[in-house]
Amino acid sequence: MKMPIYMDHNATTPVDPGVLEAMLPCFSEHFGNAASRTNPYGWVASKLVEQARSALATGIGGHPEEMVFTSGATESNNLAIKGLALALKGRREHLVTCATEHKAVLDPCAALTREGYATTVLPVDGRGCLDLVRLTDALTPGTALVSIMLANNETGTLHPIAKIAEICRERGVVLHCDATQAVGKVAVDVNELGVDLMSFSAHKIYGPKGVGALFVRRRKPRLHLVPLLDGGGHEQGMRSGTLNVPGAVGFARALEIALARMPAESARLATLRDRLEHAVTSRLEAVTVNGDAEHRLPNTVNVSFAGVDGAALLVGLEEVAVASGSACTSADPRPSHVLMAMGRSKELANASIRFSLGHGNTTEEVDVVADAVVREVMRLRTNSPLWRK
Numbered sequence: 001m002k003m004p005i006y007m008d009h010n011a012t013t014p015v016d017p018g019v020l021e022a023m024l025p026c027f028s029e030h031f032g033n034a035a036s037r038t039n040p041y042g043w044v045a046s047k048l049v050e051q052a053r054s055a056l057a058t059g060i061g062g063h064p065e066e067m068v069f070t071s072g073a074t075e076s077n078n079l080a081i082k083g084l085a086l087a088l089k090g091r092r093e094h095l096v097t098c099a100t101e102h103k104a105v106l107d108p109c110a111a112l113t114r115e116g117y118a119t120t121v122l123p124v125d126g127r128g129c130l131d132l133v134r135l136t137d138a139l140t141p142g143t144a145l146v147s148i149m150l151a152n153n154e155t156g157t158l159h160p161i162a163k164i165a166e167i168c169r170e171r172g173v174v175l176h177c178d179a180t181q182a183v184g185k186v187a188v189d190v191n192e193l194g195v196d197l198m199s200f201s202a203h204k205i206y207g208p209k210g211v212g213a214l215f216v217r218r219r220k221p222r223l224h225l226v227p228l229l230d231g232g233g234h235e236q237g238m239r240s241g242t243l244n245v246p247g248a249v250g251f252a253r254a255l256e257i258a259l260a261r262m263p264a265e266s267a268r269l270a271t272l273r274d275r276l277e278h279a280v281t282s283r284l285e286a287v288t289v290n291g292d293a294e295h296r297l298p299n300t301v302n303v304s305f306a307g308v309d310g311a312a313l314l315v316g317l318e319e320v321a322v323a324s325g326s327a328c329t330s331a332d333p334r335p336s337h338v339l340m341a342m343g344r345s346k347e348l349a350n351a352s353i354r355f356s357l358g359h360g361n362t363t364e365e366v367d368v369v370a371d372a373v374v375r376e377v378m379r380l381r382t383n384s385p386l387w388r389k
């Protein structure tokens with residue numbers, strides 16, 4: 001089977017060879033339990049984990065003591081949101097988030113709502129942007145947490161987190177940010193952003209699957225999180241469970257590599273993205289680019305094709321591996337909640353494709369994919385009753 005061109009890097013990325021190389025000794029040679037204080041196997045493993053923790057902290061401008069290793073951004077988001085909400089139970093039981101957040105943020109908020117918490121889900125405009133006045137108005141003395149992502153995984157739209165942090169700080173509200181898509185693509189510094197809690201994940205930055213981190217700011221009064229898992233009290237009691245040593249080492253190496261190549265790579269990807277976007281929008285009518293043209297990730301372009309059946313388009317586009325806003329391609333049988341929140345119709349959301357470019361992609365690949373998209377959209381429109389001109 002000939003594999004299609006991979007343009008789904010916002011879903012996951014291949015492990016970088018340098019990451020794999022750093023991880024390999026941790027499986028069989030340095031296999032110790034990092035919590036075993038009684039023997040040198042444990043000491044070596046512990047040293048590797050602490051080096052990884054330092055490297056990750058440095059990469060995001062934090063302190064090693066502020067890093068909690070998790071199984072990925074889903075767990076980091078759950079720990080941040082549920083952990084903080086449960087810690088403030090009876091005192092502050094209101095959460096604020098946004099309609100375009102990842103399900104790993106929306107669903108923990110919904111779970112807490114079922115437990116009696118209140119959640120305000122802020123709307124977005126047609127570009128996926130928040131109204132900061134509305135956000136400010138949503139905050140009450142009972143607000144425990146605001147959770148807003150830095151970069152949207154479907155459209156690449158960037159939220160002004162530093163401004164949001166200022167609003168939260170003035171009102172004594174904790175800010176959590178899901179920065180999973182932003183890390184390694186745009187500058188991410190926890191102090192410049194002013195976030196209190198921040199989630200990110202290794203497998204979105206050419207690291208291994210199954211490892212992530214939550215940044216927990218050291219501040220006064222201390223941020224207390226009720227752990228999701230009870231057990232050996234690892235990670236300052238916030239995340240029990242034997243540490244994933246190869247994962248931690250690979251995650252740290254992945255971040256170092258991503259940051260070292262970010263300036264050149266982000267510029268290269270933005271050029272490729274613009275080339276793809278231009279090719280599709282200049283050669284086809286009735287194409288909508290979803291997202292904020294100015295504040296957007298360099299690697300992401302999400303496009304809706306009016307008058308086309310989304311499922312048929314994906315079937316026709318066998319040259320490329322992409323994601324769609326369509327109900328038919330995901331485990332969830334509804335059209336993209338992100339595109340719907342941006343005011344797209346069900347039909348248009350279904351006829352949307354997200355191209356997320358990455359390190360392996362070339363100009364030649366972009367041209368092949370653009371030709372295929374133009375060909376398929378024209379072919380489907382010719383045969384479509386949805387397309388009346």
Ligand SMILES: *Cc1c(COP(=O)(O)O)cnc(C)c1O
Binds near residue numbers: 180202212
């Ligand atoms: C991928 C992703 C997640 C989930 O991360 P995992 O490490 O796979 O659990 C959460 N939020 C965003 C924005 C993502 O893109």
